Amino acid sequence: MASFCGSARAYKIGRKRMKNAKGKSIAKAHLPDKPCKACGRPFSWRKKWARDWDKVLYCSDKCRSQAKG
């Protein structure tokens, strides 16, 4: 007859920095970002802005429309 003691296993979760063998960071690639001229929030580069990222001033069409006028 086996009796199990109700022992709580206290195990520490050690967060160690993971490194890939190739040295690539697991995090997303660093994309350029800049603050929106309308709301001031920083927004990141998007693929749809690849062609005219320099011309993009607002994070969304909503902000752009608000800024106009």
Ligand SMILES: [Zn+2]
């Ligand atoms: Zn905005």
